[in-house]
Amino acid sequence: MTQPDVVRTATVVAHYGVAVAVRLDSGALERVRVPRRTSLVVGDRVEIRGETLVRVEASRGVLRRRDSHGRIRSVASNLDCLGIVLAPRPDSPVGFVDRGLVAARAAGLSSFIVVNKSDLPGAAELHGTLEEAYGAEVSALLVSSVSGAGLTPLQSRLAEAGRGVFVGTSGVGKSSLFNALLPELELAVGEINEVSGLGRHVTSTATLHALPGGGEWIDTPGFRDFGPVEVSPAQLAAFFPGFESVLEGGCHFRDCLHRSEPGCCVLEGVGTGLITDQRHAAYLSLLGELEVAHAPRSGGPK
Numbered sequence: 500m501t502q503p504d505v506v507r508t509a510t511v512v513a514h515y516g517v518a519v520a521v522r523l524d525s526g527a528l529e530r531v532r533v534p535r536r537t538s539l540v541v542g543d544r545v546e547i548r549g550e551t552l553v554r555v556e557a558s559r560g561v562l563r564r565r566d567s568h569g570r571i572r573s574v575a576s577n578l579d580c581l582g583i584v585l586a587p588r589p590d591s592p593v594g595f596v597d598r599g600l601v602a603a604r605a606a607g608l609s610s611f612i613v614v615n616k617s618d619l620p621g622a623a624e625l626h627g628t629l630e631e632a633y634g635a636e637v638s639a640l641l642v643s644s645v646s647g648a649g650l651t652p653l654q655s656r657l658a659e660a661g662r663g664v665f666v667g668t669s670g671v672g673k674s675s676l677f678n679a680l681l682p683e684l685e686l687a688v689g690e691i692n693e694v695s696g697l698g699r700h701v702t703s704t705a706t707l708h709a710l711p712g713g714g715e716w717i718d719t720p721g722f723r724d725f726g727p728v729e730v731s732p733a734q735l736a737a738f739f740p741g742f743e744s745v746l747e748g749g750c751h752f753r754d755c756l757h758r759s760e761p762g763c764c765v766l767e768g769v770g771t772g773l774i775t776d777q778r779h780a781a782y783l784s785l786l787g788e789l790e791v792a793h794a795p796r797s798g799g800p801k
C-alpha cells in the first residue's frame with residue numbers, strides 16, 4: 500500500500516487530461532489525477548505524496564512549437580534529441596524540416612530525420628533530396644516499419660540519442676515505428692484518407708517508451724504547424740540548417756538579417772554556391788513568418 504507521507508519521484512509517461520501516467524523511479528507505473536488543463540507534459544519530473552502530485556521539477560530540453568492559431572504548445576520535456584519523421588505519403592508541409600531543426604537547436608537538442616515507408620515509391624527520392632539539402636549537418640535514415648528495412652541502424656541511433664521525441668504529420672508512421680521497435684507494444688495506427696491523402700490523427704496523446712536497444716522515445720500526435728518559439732528574427736540564421744559553415748566566422752554586421760545587406764556573409768555564400776538559392780529562399784520565408792510573430796501587437800493603448 501502507498502504510504503501517504505512518503506514523497507516519491509517519477510517521470511510523466513503519458514497525459515490523459517485529468518490524469519497522468521507516471522513511471523516511478525522504482526520502475527512501477529501509476530496513474531495520478533491532476534487538474535484539467537495542467538501544463539504538465541511527457542518527460543516532466545514530478546514528486547508524488549500518496550496519490551497526489553505535489554511538485555513539478557524544473558525541466559530542461561523542452562520542445563515547444565507555435566500552432567496555426569499562434570498558441571505556444573510544449574511537446575515534451577527533458578529531451579536530448581528530436582527525430583523528424585517524414586514519408587512519401589502523406590507529404591509534409593514545405594519548410595516542416597527546417598522548422599523542426601530550428602526548434603530543436605533553439606531548445607539545445609540534437610536532431611535527425613527519419614524517412615519511413617521505404618517500401619513505397621518515392622521514399623528513396625525523398626531521402627535523396629533530404630540528404631542533399633541537410634546531409635552535411637543532419638543525418639537522414641531511410642526505414643520501413645512494414646518491411647523492417649533500416650530498423651537496426653535506427654535502433655542504434657535512438658539508443659545513442661538518449662531521450663527523444665518523434666514528430667511528424669499525421670500518417671507518416673510514427674506509432675507504427677514504435678510498434679515495430681517494441682513488439683509487445685500495440686499503439687493504434689490508422690489508414691491514410693484516400694480522398695485527402697492525409698493521416699487521420701490517430702494518436703491523441705504523447706507517450707514515452709523505453710526501447711529494448713536503449714534510449715527512451717516519445718510518440719506524439721501528428722501536427723503540420725511547427726512555428727519555432729523563442730527564436731527572434733535576428734537569431735534565426737544561427738539555427739538555420741545549411742548556414743553553419745558561412746556563419747562560423749560571424750557576419751560583418753551585428754543583427755544582420757541576411758536578406759539584402761551588402762557584404763553579408765550569407766549572401767556571399769549564396770553568391771559562391773556554398774548556400775543554395777533554395778536554402779536561402781527557405782530561410783527568407785521562415786524569417787518573414789518570425790517577423791510577423793514578433794511584431795508588436797497593434798491596437799494597444801496609445
Ligand SMILES: Nc1nc2c(ncn2[C@@H]2O[C@H](COP(=O)(O)OP(=O)(O)OP(=O)(O)O)[C@@H](O)[C@H]2O)c(=O)[nH]1
Pocket residue numbers: 615616617618619642643644645646667668669670671672673674675676687688689690691698699700701702703719720721722
Ligand atoms: N507502406 C507502409 N505503410 C506504413 C509504414 N509505416 C506505417 N505505415 C502505414 O501508415 C499509416 C499511418 O501509420 P501511423 O503509425 O498511424 O501514423 P502516425 O504517424 O502515428 O499518425 P498519427 O498518430 O495520426 O500522427 C498506417 O496505415 C500504417 O500501416 C511503412 O513503413 N510502409
Ligand SMILES: [Mg+2]
Pocket residue numbers: 673674675687688701702718719720721
Ligand atoms: Mg500515431
